[in-house]
Amino acid sequence: MIDRAYYEEKYPHITKELHSVYDPEIPIDVFELGLIYDLQINEDNSCDVTMTLTAPNCPVAGDMPQWIQQAIEKSGHTPVRVNLTFDPPWTPDYISEDGRLYLGM
Numbered sequence: 375m376i377d378r379a380y381y382e383e384k385y386p387h388i389t390k391e392l393h394s395v396y397d398p399e400i401p402i403d404v405f406e407l408g409l410i411y412d413l414q415i416n417e418d419n420s421c422d423v424t425m426t427l428t429a430p431n432c433p434v435a436g437d438m439p440q441w442i443q444q445a446i447e448k449s450g451h452t453p454v455r456v457n458l459t460f461d462p463p464w465t466p467d468y469i470s471e472d473g474r475l476y477l478g479m
Contacts, residue, residue: 376410378470385413388421391445398434402476404442408468411459421451426464 382389392405404410404425412424425442427435434441439456446454469479 376408376412376468378405381405381410381413385415385449387449388413388415388446388451391449392442395438395441395445397428397432397438400428400477402469402473404438406470406473408470408473409438409464410442415451419451421446421454422457423454424457424459426459428464430460 378389389405392410393403395404396402397404397407397409400407407428409427410423410425412422414422416422423442423446425439427438432438435458439458443454443456466479469477
């Protein structure tokens with residue numbers, strides 16, 4: 375599970391953009407939802423992202439990685455390489471405390 379505070383502090387310009395990307399079925403952004411597992415900025419200004427989906431058969435499985443890529447490109451990094459993984463599989467435990475409060479969990 376991602377250390378949100380670490381990434382918010384290290385890459386605020388990226389996390390700001392990720393807060394604008396939502397799973398259409400859950401009213402929480404992908405960062406607070408816990409779908410981003412890792413972010414790495416490289417010396418050439420490119421970005422490598424490891425992410426997951428709430429389920430392998432997610433209706434936006436074909437679109438979500440592109441949305442993540444576009445959001446990070448808005449923060450000034452290019453190219454952005456998105457690695458989609460299901461290991462470990464996402465669980466609701468990955469939702470941030472703020473997200474849990476919003477959902478009434």
